[in-house]
Amino acid sequence: MGITRVGVVGCGLMGSGIAEACARSGYAVVVREVSEELLAKGLARVEQSMQRGVQRGKLASDEARAARARITGTTRLDDLAEVDLIIEAVVENMPLKQEVFRELDRRCPPSTIFASNTSSLSITEMASVTSRRDRFLGMHFFNPVPVMKLVELVRGLQTVDPTMTAGRRFAESLGKTVVVCKDSPGFIVNFLLVPYLLDAVRALEKGVATKEDIDAAVQLGLAHPMGPLTLLDYVGIDTTYYIAEAMFQEFKDPRYAAPPLMKQMVLAGLHGRKSGRGFYEYTKEG
8 A cells, every 4th residue: 555646635724735745745746626716726825835834944945846846736536546545625514525535436446545634524424435445544634734743543434454554654754643543523632622612612602701811811821822712713613613513413412512602603704714703803914
């Protein structure tokens, strides 16, 4: 299961970061988006990210050019037929992910390993629509992918040891630290993180304190790099909401039920930094 060519499905915030991390580690990358407009936006995000790395002295300019040259963009799933590993990074929607994998399964040889970057959905359920349930795993990266060192490697019910070994070796070749977990909603990080974030929203909703004081209390009292409401804006309030909903449907545990305020913000389009406003307002300056 040697991996030299990587396919990434989705060139949004996570997909573009995964493509960049792979290319910077020497892999040939084919990244697919559904439209030329979204593809151009995603590839521009990769270039901007690497340029920031050059400006900060984290990446040599010739290395950045070489990494960018390893990335090929496409809007055709057919162009992923010859890669060794495909990492799916589309929105957190099970029917959509299953359709992507169903189509890829028809196009790719049996040797191709499939991985999902899902943060909460069932790997086993995704794999069930393919003919390679043994070569299917979860590979959950964290944002921003080029910077964050963790990858959660998730074993589906039918994932075999050689697939997990190949996934570990690949993630470690990107400079990541790997943790392994079973196919349980939220895996490790979100299983623990989501109730904490939802409780912060509930505290604000109940008027326990202002958003600034909730964030300051956690940041200074618990030595966290940022407070929970700032973190929600960074991750995406909508993203966290959909993760929480998926986990609540699985566990039926009220700890994972999103507060009404969070649902209202999602419906109002207040998604955090990416929309310009969440719990805080954001401009180009910050």
